[in-house]
Amino acid sequence: MAELMKDEPTPTVICDGVDIVYRVNGTGSGRGSATAALNRILRREQAEKAAGVRRVHAVKNVSFTAYKGEAVGLIGTNGSGKSTLLKAIAGLLPVENGKIYTNGQPSLLGVNAALMNDLTGERNVYLGGLAMGMSREQIKERYQDIVDFSGINEKGDFITLPMRTYSSGMGARLRFSIAAAKDHDVLLIDEALATGDRAFQKRSEERIRELRERAGTVFLVSHNNNSIRDTCERVLWLERGVLRMDGPTEEVIAAYEEFTGGRDKPKAESGPKAQ
Numbered sequence: 001m002a003e004l005m006k007d008e009p010t011p012t013v014i015c016d017g018v019d020i021v022y023r024v025n026g027t028g029s030g031r032g033s034a035t036a037a038l039n040r041i042l043r044r045e046q047a048e049k050a051a052g053v054r055r056v057h058a059v060k061n062v063s064f065t066a067y068k069g070e071a072v073g074l075i076g077t078n079g080s081g082k083s084t085l086l087k088a089i090a091g092l093l094p095v096e097n098g099k100i101y102t103n104g105q106p107s108l109l110g111v112n113a114a115l116m117n118d119l120t121g122e123r124n125v126y127l128g129g130l131a132m133g134m135s136r137e138q139i140k141e142r143y144q145d146i147v148d149f150s151g152i153n154e155k156g157d158f159i160t161l162p163m164r165t166y167s168s169g170m171g172a173r174l175r176f177s178i179a180a181a182k183d184h185d186v187l188l189i190d191e192a193l194a195t196g197d198r199a200f201q202k203r204s205e206e207r208i209r210e211l212r213e214r215a216g217t218v219f220l221v222s223h224n225n226n227s228i229r230d231t232c233e234r235v236l237w238l239e240r241g242v243l244r245m246d247g248p249t250e251e252v253i254a255a256y257e258e259f260t261g262g263r264d265k266p267k268a269e270s271g272p273k274a275q
Contacts, residue, residue, distance in 0.1 A: 009067035010103065012186050012217040013089055017098035020059035020081070020088055020241075058084045060241040061098070066186075068103075071208060071218040073232035073249065075225070075256055081241040082221045086188045089219070104185020107132060109176060117164040121152055121174055124163055128178040142181045149207075150177035151200055169195045180207045183214050190221045205231050225253050 059081040066072050074082045087093040089100055090108035115124040125146055129139035150173045152158045152166075163171055172195040179187065189208075196204075208218050208231050222228055228235060228249060235252035237245040239259075245252045 009069070011065050011101075012068050012070075012103045013066040013106070013219075014101040015062050015064050015085075015089070015098070016101070018059055018062045018085075018088065018095050018100060019057065019097040020084055020093060021096040022056040022058055022084075024054045024056060058241050059088070059238075062238070062241075062243045063098075064236060064243065064246055066217050066219070068217055069212055070234055071212050071220065071232040073228035073235040074219060074221045074238060075223075075228060075235055075253065076238040077260065079240075080238045082238055083190050085238065086190055086219060086221060089186070090188055102186060105133075106186040106188055107179065107182075107184045108188040109179045109190060115163060115171070115175060115178075118162055120162055121147075121159040121166070124174070125159075125178055128175070129181065132179065132182050134182055139181075146174075146177045146181050149180065149203060150174045151196065172196075173200060176204060180204070180211070183211065184216050186217045186219070187211060188219045191223070201227065225257070228253065 062081075062085065074085070076082050084093065086108060088095055089102065090106045092108065115128055119127065125143060126136070126139050129142075130136070134142075147153055147159050150170075152170060152174055158166065158170065163174075166174070176189070176195075179189075187208075205227065208220070211218055218231075220228065220231055232249050235245075235247065235249045236243060237252050237256050245255055
């Protein structure tokens with residue numbers, strides 16, 4: 001019996017009937033008095049309506065469980081709630097209804113590595129590593145690997161320049177490289193593999209596989225179905241905030257591509273992507 005319990009997968013993220021609602025300020029004439037503030041607290045929905053606040057139901061009653069060692073892809077058309085759900089799992093957005101339970105600390109790529117544009121890439125490697133809970137000694141040991149992995153210095157000594165001089169692709173590659181230097185309980189990646197050339201994408205995919213082997217859980221949002229196929233064995237398909245399908249990668253992607261009429265099938269590569 002104990003052996004059976006030992007072999008059971010360990011849940012790392014549980015979403016139980018999760019609703020996420022954005023509130024967008026409209027053009028209504030809200031008042032700034034203390035009385036108006038009290039009224040908004042006591043009668044929130046009525047006050048929001050009077051102030052012209054629009055409610056956007058971004059994620060609707062989503063439930064699933066992710067397990068240790070899994071790499072889970074999130075797919076869906078633009079505005080389907082994928083990035084919103086990742087932010088909620090990371091604890092950066094509140095849920096309207098339902099609960100999110102995590103076993104360990106979720107890390108959202110590009111947020112936990114809180115980089116600053118006016119600092120050099122080198123300083124940001126240390127800043128990002130510290131923000132993720134690494135010690136200075138750990139960062140020093142892994143520093144050269146982070147720089148080499150990112151490819152920042154392949155065309156010059158860019159690591160010593162301020163990050164505001166970097167292209168968006170260079171910044172994204174450095175963020176991924178910093179995040180990938182640490183083993184995470186739950187790593188949330190939003191479109192990271194869409195940056196850089198195919199060689200960097202391959203390095204990123206291999207690193208995700210290594211993270212999984214070290215018993216972490218990886219969530220990957222991408223519009224590149226080949227990246228999802230190469231990296232994940234399970235896929236969640238969100239559409240207009242609703243979880244339409246949860247299952248093996250090939251089955252879910254096939255249904256999704258049929259739904260989109262092939263619009264999301266990757267085109268043949270004609271050359272390296274812009275850096």
